[in-house]
Amino acid sequence: MGKSRGKSSPVPALAAAVHAAARSAKFVVDGALPAADPGLVVEGIGPVPVPLRRGAAKALVAACHAAPYGKGTQTLVDDRVRKTFELDPAQFSLGAGWTAAVADATRTAAQALGLPADRLEARLYKLLVYEKGGFFLPHRDSEKHDRMVASLIAVLPNPFEGGTLVVRHGPAEEKIPFRDAASGTGAWFAAFYADCEHEVARVTAGVRIALAYNLVLAPGAAVRPATPAAPADALVEAIGSWVARHPTKPLVFALDHHYTQRGLSLDLLKGADRTLAAGVAAAAGHAGCLVHLAQVSRHLTNSAFDEYDRYGYGDRRTRLQGGQQIRVGEEIEDELYAEEWADLDGKKQSWGAVALDSVAVVSATPLDDWKPTAEEYEGYTGNAGNTLDRWYHRSAVVVWPRDRHYDVVTRGHAAACVPQFRSMVKGLSKTPKAKRDAARGECLRFARALVANWPHRYAHFREGTSPCDQFPAALLALHDRDAVAAFLTVLAERDEATPLKTFVAAACREFGWDAFERELKLLISPRADQYGHRRDLAPRDLEWLAEVCGETTHDPEWRLLVGELCRVAVGRFCERDARPRWGRDCTTATAAEKSLPDLLRALAAAGRDDDFARVIRYVRESPSDFTLDYGQVPALKELVPWSRERFGSVYPPLRAWLDAVRAELERATAAEPTPPADWARPATVECRCNFCTQLNTFLADPAAGVGRIPAGEDSRRHVIQQVERHRSDVTHRLERTGRPYTLVLTKTTGSYDRAVQRYKTDCRLLRELPSAP
Numbered sequence: 001m002g003k004s005r006g007k008s009s010p011v012p013a014l015a016a017a018v019h020a021a022a023r024s025a026k027f028v029v030d031g032a033l034p035a036a037d038p039g040l041v042v043e044g045i046g047p048v049p050v051p052l053r054r055g056a057a058k059a060l061v062a063a064c065h066a067a068p069y070g071k072g073t074q075t076l077v078d079d080r081v082r083k084t085f086e087l088d089p090a091q092f093s094l095g096a097g098w099t100a101a102v103a104d105a106t107r108t109a110a111q112a113l114g115l116p117a118d119r120l121e122a123r124l125y126k127l128l129v130y131e132k133g134g135f136f137l138p139h140r141d142s143e144k145h146d147r148m149v150a151s152l153i154a155v156l157p158n159p160f161e162g163g164t165l166v167v168r169h170g171p172a173e174e175k176i177p178f179r180d181a182a183s184g185t186g187a188w189f190a191a192f193y194a195d196c197e198h199e200v201a202r203v204t205a206g207v208r209i210a211l212a213y214n215l216v217l218a219p220g221a222a223v224r225p226a227t228p229a230a231p232a233d234a235l236v237e238a239i240g241s242w243v244a245r246h247p248t249k250p251l252v253f254a255l256d257h258h259y260t261q262r263g264l265s266l267d268l269l270k271g272a273d274r275t276l277a278a279g280v281a282a283a284a285g286h287a288g289c290l291v292h293l294a295q296v297s298r299h300l301t302n303s304a305f306d307e308y309d310r311y312g313y314g315d316r317r318t319r320l321q322g323g324q325q326i327r328v329g330e331e332i333e334d335e336l337y338a339e340e341w342a343d344l345d346g347k348k349q350s351w352g353a354v355a356l357d358s359v360a361v362v363s364a365t366p367l368d369d370w371k372p373t374a375e376e377y378e379g380y381t382g383n384a385g386n387t388l389d390r391w392y393h394r395s396a397v398v399v400w401p402r403d404r405h406y407d408v409v410t411r412g413h414a415a416a417c418v419p420q421f422r423s424m425v426k427g428l429s430k431t432p433k434a435k436r437d438a439a440r441g442e443c444l445r446f447a448r449a450l451v452a453n454w455p456h457r458y459a460h461f462r463e464g465t466s467p468c469d470q471f472p473a474a475l476l477a478l479h480d481r482d483a484v485a486a487f488l489t490v491l492a493e494r495d496e497a498t499p500l501k502t503f504v505a506a507a508c509r510e511f512g513w514d515a516f517e518r519e520l521k522l523l524i525s526p527r528a529d530q531y532g533h534r535r536d537l538a539p540r541d542l543e544w545l546a547e548v549c550g551e552t553t554h555d556p557e558w559r560l561l562v563g564e565l566c567r568v569a570v571g572r573f574c575e576r577d578a579r580p581r582w583g584r585d586c587t588t589a590t591a592a593e594k595s596l597p598d599l600l601r602a603l604a605a606a607g608r609d610d611d612f613a614r615v616i617r618y619v620r621e622s623p624s625d626f627t628l629d630y631g632q633v634p635a636l637k638e639l640v641p642w643s644r645e646r647f648g649s650v651y652p653p654l655r656a657w658l659d660a661v662r663a664e665l666e667r668a669t670a671a672e673p674t675p676p677a678d679w680a681r682p683a684t685v686e687c688r689c690n691f692c693t694q695l696n697t698f699l700a701d702p703a704a705g706v707g708r709i710p711a712g713e714d715s716r717r718h719v720i721q722q723v724e725r726h727r728s729d730v731t732h733r734l735e736r737t738g739r740p741y742t743l744v745l746t747k748t749t750g751s752y753d754r755a756v757q758r759y760k761t762d763c764r765l766l767r768e769l770p771s772a773p
């Protein structure tokens with residue numbers, strides 16, 4: 001993320017063009033409406049001529065309900081925000097002459113705002129009545145229709161004072177007093193883009209009656225509005241020279257209006273944005289570039305200081321934020337990215353966020369003068385200084401070279417691009433023969449970009465699935481050896497989660513058993529984590545290894561390959577870890593326990609008897625890493641039937657292991673544990689301090705059920721630690737009398753209870769053990 005501060009735009013010609021377009025644009029238009037009498041008829045009242053006759057205002061208001069306003073997804077009534085009465089269109093009707101006049105005004109508005117007049121339609125939304133004191137605070141209209149682009153307000157001729165409509169767009173502001181309507185002589189309309197902030201000032205006298213319309217753009221025959229026949233040469237040149245220098249830095253043209261996701265389509269752009277986007281689109285096409293629309297976000301984090309804090313340094317500025325004075329200090333982070341992509345026709349693009357460089361942003365309002373959409377100031381928290389977070393959002397037209405398209409879109413979030421890649425590959429089969437090679441080349445470019453930008457994935461985070469999981473199968477469908485090799489190489493570098501169960505064997509079958517030996521060995525060869533500790537083999541890798549070894553073929557290349565792979569895998573699996581092992585919480589299988597059956601299956605299938613025996617020896621020598629409960633017995637339960645099916649008998653080294661486990665379980669279950677006959681308990685505490693000696697004496701004492709050790713706080717804590725470490729059969733509590741306090745220990749049958757549990761588990765494991773005739 002670059003910094004833009006103090007730097008001028010890299011493309012001055014572009015900036016100038018953008019400035020000019022922004023200045024000439026109108027965002028609100030107003031004028032007289034020819035029809036004097038709207039022909040208003042209200043349900044429950046009948047005809048209501050305007051200007052209102054005496055008493056008519058009261059009756060009209062009585063027929064209305066209080067108008068709500070939108071807040072997020074809610075609509076609320078609050079007369080501190082909006083004091084207006086309204087009628088829904090079902091409750092009143094208007095004359096034909098009036099409706100024709102509004103249609104005329106809509107055409108006028110379309111022209112002034114730069115929208116296609118033949119496709120802009122006014123849809124009646126509400127009748128609004130403002131009595132004296134009525135108003136509406138600044139707000140933006142929500143888009144009530146998919147293609148709503150603007151609002152039109154027609155105020156009827158009925159005398160009132162105040163009630164001015166104020167419409168803002170960026171730094172610009174326009175006031176519309178609805179002159180003729182306020183004097184009661186004629187109707188008056190105003191139309192403005194829906195994203196413009198606007199408000200209705202308080203009505204100070206009289207009654208202001210308005211009709212609100214939504215201006216909706218009918219879908220057209222994808223006409224590119226105002227597309228210049230020949231794009232401005234300067235623009236083509238400026239874009240061309242930018243992309244030549246920065247082929248993977250998207251060029252960003254910030255739009256002036258705000259667009260919702262469904263409004264991101266060239267057709268629905270407003271005013272100057274339309275002209276700008278159409279101009280850029282034409283020029284970019286000539287410069288060999290693609291053009292998309294997106295939402296741009298900037299997240300800026302600065303250090304910040306409260307007013308009274310005198311330790312600030314760096315760029316000192318004072319800002320008012322929610323009334324609070326703070327000084328903004330140096331920049332900590334500046335993130336700029338675009339997401340929610342659409343093409344010019346409004347078709348959503350599924351790729352994710354793409355990082356942008358602020359020097360590549362062309363904006364009528366310089367990046368640093370954007371108004372934040374949200375701010376968050378975090379005061380001093382003790383472990384971090386104060387920070388000010390600010391978020392900025394703008395819609396934009398984004399340009400990059402056509403031939404770098406895949407690089408650009410996969411760079412931010414490759415996983416998000418995988419579904420699009422898959423559907424492109426799927427489409428190949430339906431592509432006419434003549435075009436298939438070109439289409440396949442396109443898919444391969446996409447695949448290479450995905451591989452180059454492949455995400456880091458770790459085995460232990462493998463919860464749920466990722467679109468990445470679907471990539472290998474699609475890649476295979478491209479039948480390209482080099483692409484497969486590149487993918488395997490990247491996986492060895494940064495991904496131990498994407499499943500390859502069928503992928504590796506299928507790729508080898510297609511390209512030969514010697515085609516990927518180097519890459520596959522790399523995938524399973526030993527490696528260390530960032531602390532230099534060895535990393536376990538990923539279960540994913542044992543899964544494909546078992547598949548490859550399970551092939552039935554007499555190909556000598558296959559034999560060579562599986563021999564090499566088994567040798568590397570066993571070497572890594574049986575490597576002792578230098579790091580100390582802490583007691584493990586034994587309620588789930590570890591990764592090594594889970595992948596044990598796959599490794600053994602691979603070795604048995606490949607006929608690697610010695611390797612098999614070596615792994616079993618390793619397992620038997622590491623009973624706390626390969627428990628009976630979660631490691632050995634489950635593996636035997638899986639492998640014995642598998643072996644019978646594959647070889648018609650139990651593979652001898654497997655048989656030997658099964659016998660050893662059975663003998664161990666038989667020994668363990670030969671006699672049921674007996675409950676303690678008196679209070680004597682294992683006195684196994686190794687510490688020889690005065691307090692631990694008292695503890696051991698008490699534990700060994702067959703006559704004492706409760707023991708008391710007076711001790712200071714540190715010594716008490718030490719004794720409790722020892723009790724916990726040795727799992728001694730006592731509970732403890734503190735007696736807060738005397739000096740020092742006394743640690744009171746009460747004996748339990750804890751170790752006996754555990755022995756019973758162990759006994760029961762061993763009986764169950766013995767029962768579950770597969771029989772070997």
Ligand SMILES: O=C(O)CCC(=O)C(=O)O
Nearest residue numbers: 128141153165200210212
């Ligand atoms: O009454 C007006 O002039 C504007 C009303 C308005 O902004 C609205 O209904 O959203």
Ligand SMILES: [Fe+2]
Nearest residue numbers: 139140141198
């Ligand atoms: Fe409004």
